[in-house]
Amino acid sequence: MAEDSRSELLSLSAYELAKKIEVREVSATEAARTANARVEEVEGDVNSFVTTTPQLALERAGRVDARMKNGGIKLWEGVPIAVKDVLSTKGVRTTCGSNILYNFEPLYDASALLNYGEDMVVVGKANCDEFAMGSSTESSAYGPSRNPWDLDRVPGGSSGGSASAVAAGEGWWALGTDTGGSVRQPAALCGIVGLKPTYGRVSRYGLIAFASSLDQIGPMTRDVRDSALLLQAIAGHDPRDSTSANVEVPDYLAQLEGGVSGLRVGVVTELMGEGVESGTREIVERVVGGLEGAGAEVGEVSLPHSRYGLPAYYIIAPAEVSSNLARFDGVRYGLRVPAAGVHEMYRKTREEGFGDEAKRRIMLGTYALSSGYYDAYYAQAQKVRTKIIEDFRDAFSRYDVLVSPTSPTVAFEIGAKIDDPLAMYLSDICAVPVNLAGIPSISVPGGLFEGLPVGVQFMSDHFTEPMLLRAARAAEQVADFEFTLKP
Amino acid sequence: MISEEEVRHVANLARLGLTDEEVEKMSGQLGAILDSIDQIGELDLEDVPPTANALNLTNVLRPDEPHAELPSETALSTAPDAAGDLFAVPRID
Numbered sequence: 414m415a416e417d418s419r420s421e422l423l424s425l426s427a428y429e430l431a432k433k434i435e436v437r438e439v440s441a442t443e444a445a446r447t448a449n450a451r452v453e454e455v456e457g458d459v460n461s462f463v464t465t466t467p468q469l470a471l472e473r474a475g476r477v478d479a480r481m482k483n484g485g486i487k488l489w490e491g492v493p494i495a496v497k498d499v500l501s502t503k504g505v506r507t508t509c510g511s512n513i514l515y516n517f518e519p520l521y522d523a524s525a526l527l528n529y530g531e532d533m534v535v536v537g538k539a540n541c542d543e544f545a546m547g548s549s550t551e552s553s554a555y556g557p558s559r560n561p562w563d564l565d566r567v568p569g570g571s572s573g574g575s576a577s578a579v580a581a582g583e584g585w586w587a588l589g590t591d592t593g594g595s596v597r598q599p600a601a602l603c604g605i606v607g608l609k610p611t612y613g614r615v616s617r618y619g620l621i622a623f624a625s626s627l628d629q630i631g632p633m634t635r636d637v638r639d640s641a642l643l644l645q646a647i648a649g650h651d652p653r654d655s656t657s658a659n660v661e662v663p664d665y666l667a668q669l670e671g672g673v674s675g676l677r678v679g680v681v682t683e684l685m686g687e688g689v690e691s692g693t694r695e696i697v698e699r700v701v702g703g704l705e706g707a708g709a710e711v712g713e714v715s716l717p718h719s720r721y722g723l724p725a726y727y728i729i730a731p732a733e734v735s736s737n738l739a740r741f742d743g744v745r746y747g748l749r750v751p752a753a754g755v756h757e758m759y760r761k762t763r764e765e766g767f768g769d770e771a772k773r774r775i776m777l778g779t780y781a782l783s784s785g786y787y788d789a790y791y792a793q794a795q796k797v798r799t800k801i802i803e804d805f806r807d808a809f810s811r812y813d814v815l816v817s818p819t820s821p822t823v824a825f826e827i828g829a830k831i832d833d834p835l836a837m838y839l840s841d842i843c844a845v846p847v848n849l850a851g852i853p854s855i856s857v858p859g860g861l862f863e864g865l866p867v868g869v870q871f872m873s874d875h876f877t878e879p880m881l882l883r884a885a886r887a888a889e890q891v892a893d894f895e896f897t898l899k900p
Numbered sequence: 901m902i903s904e905e906e907v908r909h910v911a912n913l914a915r916l917g918l919t920d921e922e923v924e925k926m927s928g929q930l931g932a933i934l935d936s937i938d939q940i941g942e943l944d945l946e947d948v949p950p951t952a953n954a955l956n957l958t959n960v961l962r963p964d965e966p967h968a969e970l971p972s973e974t975a976l977s978t979a980p981d982a983a984g985d986l987f988a989v990p991r992i993d
Contacts, residue, residue, distance in 0.1 A: 520974055612954050626953055655960040656953070724937040735914060742915070744987050749980035754993035756915065764917030772916060776907070776926060777933060779914040793940050795950030800943070802951060834929055835936055851954025875955065 422447045423898060427492045427585040427639040434491040437481070441491030441534060444585075445474035448493035448536045452583045458564055458900055461578035462537035463498045463555045464506050469535055476532040489646045490530040495578035495587035498538040499545050500526060500630070501619040505535070509621050510543045510553035510571075513766025514747045523619025524654065525588065525630050525647040536584040540574030543771045544738065545595055545623045547571050548840035551831045552770040559827070560603060561899035562865055566824040569599030569840070575633045576603040582898045586643055587633040592624050593726050594819075594844025596631040597856035601819035601868020604858045604894065606885070607633050608640045611875050612851035613658035615644075616651030624733035625656070627726075627848040635896045637857065637886040641665035644878065660876055668879045673887040674708030676880075679812030683719045684843045689821045692862030697818050700859040700869045703891025704884070714812055716804040721797045722846035723838060728781050728794035729849070734771075735778030741766060773834060802850045809874045814884045817843050819856040819868035843870060853878050855885045860893040901931035 422430065422439065433439040449467040456462065470493055477491045496502060499509045501519035508514045526533055542552040550558045550573035558573045560566040561580040568577040572589025576599035579587050589596040591609035600607025608631045615630045622628060632643035645665045651657045680701055685694055705711045743749035743762035750761035767775070781790035808815055820840055830837040847854040852875055856868035869888060873881040907927050911918045918926065972985045981988040 517978060520970055520978065613957075652962055655962075656955075656957060658955065718943075721940050721943065724940045727933065727937055728940075739915075743980060744989055745975075746978040747980075752990060754991050755989045756993055758990050759915040760917035763915060764919075767916070772918070772922070773926065773929060773933075775914050775916055776910055776930060780902070780906075780910045780930065780934075783910065783913060789941060790937070792950060793943075793945060795952060796945040796948040797940050797943065798951040798954075799948050800945070802954060835932060838933075849954070 419447050419450065423451060423582050426635050427489070428642050430585055431488045431492050431642070435488060441474035441477040442471065444491055445470040445493050445534050448584050452536060455581045455583065455900065458559065459561055459577045459581050460556055460558045461495065461539055461574040461581065461583050463508050463510065463540050463574070465537040466505060466535050469505065473532040473534045477534065480532070487530055487646070489642055490532060491534065492586065493534045493536045493584045495537055495539045495575055495584040496526065496535050497541050497572050497575050497587070497589050499541060499590055499621045500588060501621065502526065502535065502538065505538065507538060507621070508555070509545070510541045510555060511766065511768065511771065512554040512748060513741045513762070517747050519619070521619060524616035524651045526619070528649055529646045539572070539578055539587060542571035542573070543768045544621070545571040545590055545592060546734070546770050546774055548594070548598055548837050549830065550574060551827065552768055554768055557827055560824045562604060563824065564900065566826050567602070569602035569820070569824065571595040572633060573599045576600055576605060576607070579603070579605045579633050579635060580899050586635065586639055588647070589631055589633045590620060591629055591631050591848065592627045593730060593848050594841035596633060597844050597854060597868065597870060598820045598840055600633055600856045602824040602866065604866030604896070605633055605635060606637055606640045606855065606857055607631060608644060608855045609847065609853060610644060610648065610878060611658070611853045613656050614853070614876070614878070615647050616649070616654040616657045618651055618653040622737040624730040625737065626733060627730060637882060637889050638666070638669060640855065641669055641882045663879055665879060665882055668883050669886050671883045672707060673704050673884055676709045676814060676884060677812045678704055678709045678711045678884070679714030679808060679815045680711065681719070681815050681817045682713050682715050683717070684817035688839065688842065689818055693818045693822065693867050696859040696862060696867040697816065697869050700888050700892050701816055704887060707887055707891060712812065714808045714815060716808060716846065718797065718800040718804050719846050722801055722849055723842050725794040725797040725801070726845040726849060727777070727838060728790045729798065731774040731778030732782050732791050733778070734774045735782060738771065738775055798849045801846050805850045805852060813873065813880060815872040817870050819843060819870040823862050823865035823867060847872055851875065853881050855881055857885045857888045858892060858894040859888070866894070902927055902934065
């Protein structure tokens with residue numbers, strides 16, 4: 414394909430590409446070739462993937478093209494996608510960014526991927542912090558991904574490889590997972606849109622579990638319309654995930670352009686203050702001002718327990734980690750370090766297989782759940798969770814949508830926080846209350862501060878994604894930002 | 901602060917091998933994290949019910965019907981070691 418038609422394809426949004434494939438102006442195979450060539454071109458700089466799958470992408474795209482001839486495909490099926498490496502892909506290595514799964518090839522596909530289509534054109538398995546625990550991808554056993562806006566900076570995390578892939582055009586969109594900001598924070602740092610749907614909106618079957626009461630799969634895209642389309646592709650009830658919601662999936666594109674006239678927008682006081690850099694705060698204020706200009710009713714709202722969100726999260730998430738990661742014991746899959754007895758085999762396998770952050774969280778969770786500490790930590794954190802849910806309920810009685818920064822800062826330099834876990838955890842201070850309450854939330858690029866993207870976070874009540882997306886769409890239109898490929 | 905002895909005890913509960921250097925580092929880091937977490941103790945939540953699931957889901961049941969699942973040969977294909985149709989492990993001590 415000629416160079417200029419390639420760059421023309423690369424400049425399209427996923428929705429625009431899907432429409433061109435639908436009318437056969439472009440084939441899925443051409444799209445896959447273009448994505449593969451772009452991966453070839455920039456992957457050495459950004460390291461978005463643990464495993465690239467150019468052959469698989471071409472085979473699947475060929476099948477999509479063949480199926481089109483015999484009757485139709487789902488609108489999105491021919492669009493090449495990057496998939497976070499915690500989502501099981503049948504027969505394709507899935508590492509979770511960990512050495513303990515260095516050789517693991519899942520025996521089935523995650524339900525969200527099958528919803529998208531059995532011939533999903535996967536360009537690669539995107540890098541992430543080990544078992545999705547981290548805010549920078551630096552805890553991956555496969556090296557950090559790099560922010561396409563500045564290769565010396567982190568892309569955020571844990572879904573940092575998914576974010577850098579989208580920002581760099583390695584596939585038109587990506588799937589990430591969000592347990593405490595892991596879709597939204599990297600989306601913010603890489604200048605793309607990241608959506609965490611309502612807990613249970615997307616099946617977790619085949620998502621290798623981190624913290625089961627918080628984990629949710631979400632779209633990472635160039636714009637809000639792509640976000641709505643990708644959510645449409647993956648959402649739905651699944652009998653294989655007992656926590657998936659048996660709630661009808663609405664048409665997420667139908668109300669998208671409805672605007673914000675009369676919409677009540679509340680800026681969260683506690684998430685705009687101390688710890689948030691001034692440039693980030695100003696961009697959030699500017700976008701909110703734009704929404705007001707577009708007809709929204711803007712006010713301030715308090716979430717008084719939000720400051721307890723991070724500490725509660727750092728009890729609940731590690732507690733669930735200590736249980737979920739117990740399955741990696743060298744028996745059924747992944748790494749085994751030989752030893753004379755089974756207990757020594759467990760200890761050695763887990764010592765060699767897990768990295769620093771995974772070990773820290775397993776230890777923290779095991780400690781918090783151990784005899785004598787349970788009430789002070791885990792039981793208390795579960796009660797804090799109730800208070801945070803009540804705060805949101807009060808806020809949603811007065812406002813339709815809440816706003817804050819997604820991340821308190823723009824992308825930081827690689828190495829700046831990796832030896833200081835507490836500093837790293839603060840990256841998600843604005844994001845974690847959302848996961849504790851199970852509500853949906855989206856990060857939209859609001860503008861640049863010191864040349865780096867700033868994300869604006871919107872939050873709304875359970876299962877109100879159509880309204881949330883409509884507000885985000887309006888925000889994107891008033892923001893001083895336009896998606897362009899980097900680097 | 902949590903002592904190195906406590907770190908070793910918890911690591912044993914988690915079946916996690918740690919080097920001496922890791923034990924020392926973990927003692928300091930876990931201590932600092934726990935100190936920052938301790939602030940939730942200042943809230944009086946005596947009468948507040950705990951939340952385990954934000955959507956308040958209770959038991960989700962399905963009809964008890966047999967389905968075709970992975971054949972054991974397939975399930976064993978990812979195992980580091982197998983014997984017949986079983987996962988094999990070193991001596992259980």
